[in-house]
Amino acid sequence: MTQLQRLTIAPNQLADCQISLSKPQQHYLYRVLRLRAGDQLIAMDGQSCWLAELQADPGIALLLEQRLTNTELPIAITLLIAMPKxxxxxxxxxxxxxxVRRIVPxxxxxSLLNPSLQKQARWLKIAQEAAEQSERQFIPEILPPQPWTDxxxxxxxxxxLxxxxxxxxxxxxxxxxPFPPQLSLAIGPEGGWTEAEIAQAAAAGYQPVSLGARVLRAVTAPLVALALVAAAVEAT
Amino acid sequence: MTQLQRLTIAPNQLADCQISLSKPQQHYLYRVLRLRAGDQLIAMDGQSCWLAELQADPGIALLLEQRLTNTELPIAITLLIAMPKxxxxxxxxxxxxxxVRRIVPxxxxxSLLNPSLQKQARWLKIAQEAAEQSERQFIPEILPPQPWTDxxxxxxxxxxLxxxxxxxxxxxxxxxxPFPPQLSLAIGPEGGWTEAEIAQAAAAGYQPVSLGARVLRAVTAPLVALALVAAAVEAT
Structure with missing residues (x-):
């Protein structure tokens, strides 16, 4: 099945039923992807999707219709992850x-590693690419790393928890x-949470849960937890 | 929590309530991990686990007890995966x-890539390491790559499917x-299965299923499918 190219845009690029394409976007569409006037693409601004068509003016794409296909989960999942190495x-x-809707490192x-700003920018870029490839309407938020209690x-x-x-x-x-409109999942570091961290989570009302009898690594457990929430709400 | 070191052994290393340690195992235990006579470890032969103790003779570990903790799923999952790039x-x-109990590339x-024998040996080694780290009793089988119909x-x-x-x-x-004692999950390549492949699976009695509304990559979909089966049998 041929897939239309997906393009992430900023909300302020939209006006009068058209998209103003930035110079890097023009380079990407016309030089890298070799698209031409008349070719169609899917534009996403993080909230909605449109079918759009490239015009003779390379700085413009015309909005043809809003795409109503909704591939988003009806539940907003916040994932708290202790930074894996x-x-x-x-x-x-x-x-x-x-x-996932929001990731909070x-x-x-x-896991006291405090990642550089470059790393954080890189995560945002990966989330954007993955949202396009998986045909989502939302690009997940990635918050700056923060202390556990915050x-x-x-x-x-x-x-x-x-x-x-x-x-x-x-x-x-x-x-x-019935499922709530949002929920949070907290996944620990390789060595597990400390006793103090578990106590803080309990005080904050977190329910401790198991993901099964086998020991999952810090990079695998969040995927399992997310998959279970997504399937529970989509399969019912 | 301190974890005992886990060591994979071959069934023929076991006799008379003791383990004959190979030279590479001795090197690993005494030189790399710096263990000494009297230290304990968990030995796994792919079927069972034992608590064992290193002896003054570095070629020997004494079996102390069989470990009955069972972290295995009560269902044997075979995963058929089209080789991702x-x-x-x-x-x-x-x-x-x-x-997972068995992986069939x-x-x-x-996805016609036919992987080298070195690659296949590497996968086995990874499965062995991961079985130790996740505290499993079984090391998953990884079959040689085979055609879809086989x-x-x-x-x-x-x-x-x-x-x-x-x-x-x-x-x-x-x-x-009630859950069957075994089941199979088939996950397609990046571009999806071809029409012919889907028809062959249908003829073989495969039930087509969805993993949700978002498009998962070929390396993510198997984890989601496995997580759902594991959770369904362990949560009920």
Whole structure:
């Protein structure tokens, strides 16, 4: 099946039923992709999608129709992740495909790495690419890394703390309709949360949950948790 | 929590309540990990686990007890995957963590890459490492790459064909108790299965299923499908 090219635009590029294409976008569309006047593409501004057509003026694409196909989950999932040592780029890409709405990197006691601004910009770029490839309407937000207590206080409830060890109910068992409009999932670092961090989460109303009997790495557990929430709301 | 070191052994290294350690294992345990006589470890032969203790003779570890903790899924999942261009190593590692029992790389029409024997040996090594790290009792089998029709015929039923497009029931909706002792999941290549391949799967009794509204990459879809089966059987 031929897929139309998808292009991310800023909301202020839209006016009078047309898109003003930036110079880098023109270069990408006409030089890299070799598109021409008359070719169509899908433009996304993070909220909506349009079918658009390139014009003789390379600075312009005409909006043809708004696309109503909704591939977004009806639940906004916030993912709190203790920064893994490696693999965060793949995690951002795959979490975006599965349907995450917001990623909050957490500076936990066992993962104090504070990533550079360049790294954070790179994550945003990966989320944008992955949103296009997976045909989403939203590009997930990626917040700046923040301390655990700040992240706990800001994340929407209900909220679940995924723990590799301990006797907790399985996350899937707790996901029953009616579903809330939003929820949060917190996934620990390689070494697990510290006792203090678990206590802080409990005080903030987080429900500890299991993701199964096997020990998942810090880059795998978030994908499993997201997949379960996405499937629970889409399969019912 | 301190974790005991896990060591994979061959069944023929076990006799008379002790393990005969190979020279590379001795090097790894005594030189790399700096263990000493009296230190304990977990030995796994792919079927069972034992607590064992290093002895004054570096070629020997004494079996102390069989570990009965079972972290294995009560369902044996066979994963048929069209060879992705890249990312198969991560996929083997993560599928092992989530609990796959057997991986069958498939030579589909849109992914004809035939991997080298070195690559296949590397996958086995990754599966072994991941089984140790995720505290499993089984090391997943990884079969040699095979044509689609052979793979279809050999895989246990019930079997599900995951398709990114089309109106199919969600996999999670079909996963209801009582669960069979085994099942198969087939995941397509980047470009999707061809019409012919879909028809062959239908003829072999495969049920087409959806994994949700977003388009998942060939390395992400298997993790989502596995996570759903694992959670369905462990959460009920």
């Amino acid at each position: 490696t693999g965060l780029e793949d995690l951002v890409r795959q979490a975006t495909e599965i349907g 957490v500076l936990s006691q066992r 992240a706990l206080a800001a994340a929407p409830q209900p909220a679940y 995924c723990e590799a060890r301990g006797q907790h109910p399985h996350l899937l068992r707790l996901l029953t309709p | 890249t990312g198969l190593e991560d996929l083997v590692r993560q599928a092992t963590e989530i609990g 498939v030579l589909s029409q849109r 793979a279809l015929a050999a895989a246990p039923q019930p079997a599900y 995951c398709e990114a497009r089309g109106q199919h029931p969600h996999l999670l909706r079909l996963l209801t108790p």
